[in-house]
Amino acid sequence: MGMTMTQKILAAHAGLPSVTPGQLIRADLDMVLGNDITTPVAINEFTKAGFHQIFDKDKIAIVLDHFVPNKDIKAAQQSKQCREFACAHCVSHFYDVGKMGIEHALLPEQGVVTAGDCIIGADSHTCTYGALGAFSTGVGSTDMAAGMATGQAWFKVPAAINFRLTGALPPACSGKDVILTIIGKIGVDGALYKSMEFTGEGVASLTMDDRLCICNMAIEAGAKNGIFPVDEITRAYLEGRGQRPAVVYEADPDAVYDQVIDVDLSAIVPTVACPHLPENTRPAAELADVKIDQVVIGSCTNGRMEDMEAAYKILKDHPVAPGVRCIIIPATMAIYRQCVERGYVTAFIDAGAVVSTPTCGPCLGGYMGILAAGETCIATTNRNFVGRMGHVDSKVYLSSPATAAASAVTGYITAPKEV
Amino acid sequence: MKTQGHVFKYPDNVDTDVIIPARYLNTADANELAKHCMEDIDAGFVSQVRPGDVMVAGWNFGCGSSREHAPLVIKTCGTGCVIAKSFARIFYRNAINIGLPILECEAAADEIQAGDRVSVDFDTGLIRDLTTGKTYQAEPFPEFIQAIIQKGGLLASLAEV
Numbered sequence: 300m301g302m303t304m305t306q307k308i309l310a311a312h313a314g315l316p317s318v319t320p321g322q323l324i325r326a327d328l329d330m331v332l333g334n335d336i337t338t339p340v341a342i343n344e345f346t347k348a349g350f351h352q353i354f355d356k357d358k359i360a361i362v363l364d365h366f367v368p369n370k371d372i373k374a375a376q377q378s379k380q381c382r383e384f385a386c387a388h389c390v391s392h393f394y395d396v397g398k399m400g401i402e403h404a405l406l407p408e409q410g411v412v413t414a415g416d417c418i419i420g421a422d423s424h425t426c427t428y429g430a431l432g433a434f435s436t437g438v439g440s441t442d443m444a445a446g447m448a449t450g451q452a453w454f455k456v457p458a459a460i461n462f463r464l465t466g467a468l469p470p471a472c473s474g475k476d477v478i479l480t481i482i483g484k485i486g487v488d489g490a491l492y493k494s495m496e497f498t499g500e501g502v503a504s505l506t507m508d509d510r511l512c513i514c515n516m517a518i519e520a521g522a523k524n525g526i527f528p529v530d531e532i533t534r535a536y537l538e539g540r541g542q543r544p545a546v547v548y549e550a551d552p553d554a555v556y557d558q559v560i561d562v563d564l565s566a567i568v569p570t571v572a573c574p575h576l577p578e579n580t581r582p583a584a585e586l587a588d589v590k591i592d593q594v595v596i597g598s599c600t601n602g603r604m605e606d607m608e609a610a611y612k613i614l615k616d617h618p619v620a621p622g623v624r625c626i627i628i629p630a631t632m633a634i635y636r637q638c639v640e641r642g643y644v645t646a647f648i649d650a651g652a653v654v655s656t657p658t659c660g661p662c663l664g665g666y667m668g669i670l671a672a673g674e675t676c677i678a679t680t681n682r683n684f685v686g687r688m689g690h691v692d693s694k695v696y697l698s699s700p701a702t703a704a705a706s707a708v709t710g711y712i713t714a715p716k717e718v
Numbered sequence: 719m720k721t722q723g724h725v726f727k728y729p730d731n732v733d734t735d736v737i738i739p740a741r742y743l744n745t746a747d748a749n750e751l752a753k754h755c756m757e758d759i760d761a762g763f764v765s766q767v768r769p770g771d772v773m774v775a776g777w778n779f780g781c782g783s784s785r786e787h788a789p790l791v792i793k794t795c796g797t798g799c800v801i802a803k804s805f806a807r808i809f810y811r812n813a814i815n816i817g818l819p820i821l822e823c824e825a826a827a828d829e830i831q832a833g834d835r836v837s838v839d840f841d842t843g844l845i846r847d848l849t850t851g852k853t854y855q856a857e858p859f860p861e862f863i864q865a866i867i868q869k870g871g872l873l874a875s876l877a878e879v
Binding site for chain 2: 323336339340343345347348349365371373377420422437438439441442444445448453488491492521523576663664665669682685687691
């Protein structure tokens, strides 16, 4: 039986000639990731279990990104615990304030993850790196602890859904509109336990930032991972960046998929997920009567350079509407710097927005933009659950950076072409 | 492993943000975190739950974040078992790894009502609604996973190797 791209990567890392869906395997890991919220729990478990050594100092990444620069004393204690552990074990890929970025923007940017890798991360959006042609999935802190100690993890080999992409996106749309459209179609458990494999001639029309955004939200459809084939765009992205050699895996021509779903990229429209689930999608144009109090442009989903550029193109000529708070958060220090150099930060400030250093902050209701009761936010983040960004009676709408920026200008949810 | 208690009933897609809101994740102290378990959708849960009680929910329980704090607070509150139609995959994995008993059973999740008294035999998957007298059979775990649970979680199972 032919294997999917995910199955081939898993087989290779388990030292097996082939694997089949449902099979339980133990696989070697190329990278084990944690952040300032999940790593402390992992360190406690690692210590409690009596482990003294990590398996490979070059294959563990610890990124302080959720609550840094620290939002309060408890958060500071957690960061300190991560810092001390990273120092004691000489962890190569430890990123602290000044060097950090939101983990899923940072690790691809820094070449810490690459094509063909098998990666676990104690953060659900670890599925992002599938954009590079890696198998990458979110786990909990105990799995992180076991991974740090042994360099291995157990997996149930996933079945797959093949998303066959055709055409090219209209100018007002980006990767976010694609993944929101797909989640709207299949639901928040539409790909539960499965891999989402993106194939077809439409892949070539998607930039790496689009692909990273699409794979990032695979978890929002319940998927184990999302993955793109390696092509010229991947190779160009990895060029000069990869710290380890990329390995290219391709799905077998006779790979078996549970389901095949055709997606015509040219038919995608600016899409918004309404409260309180990412599957509650509607065209942005139908939500023009939704008044907003806050806009957040950033996160591991949409804090990359193309996202900043999309916001800049709209905000450079149009101020933020009175009564709207617009918070822009470049996802890494390199992106932040580029925003400064290109004059984006000046334009954002002139438009009436604030620009924060990288942090997950408001996305998960941590800090830097918490909502009060009755308030509404449109955000380029990934979840709009009850209370996700603050008070239980607040509302979050999810959109692309272009739609969020256009909405900041009008004060109502607005499709980008209307600005 | 067995449990017996009253049922707290929840809908589909209970996410990890309502199980334990991220605003409390500036600590990893399970007892501190457990004070806020379910508070955004069921403010009375923490004061009403008793050791051995059972959560019964719909599809995709535990969706969202990978935070292990979610199964941990449910366990720390004394919950004996979570029965759902399905679990989000990271929550499922975390529950096994930290030793929170969970079972997937669509019929039980449909028919068992809030407040019913139920007994659950986690080893056999037998669920008994003592209020209605009905029984339900959940699929037992694969052997590989049962071995992890019997050894007391993932790290304990590794330490034994």
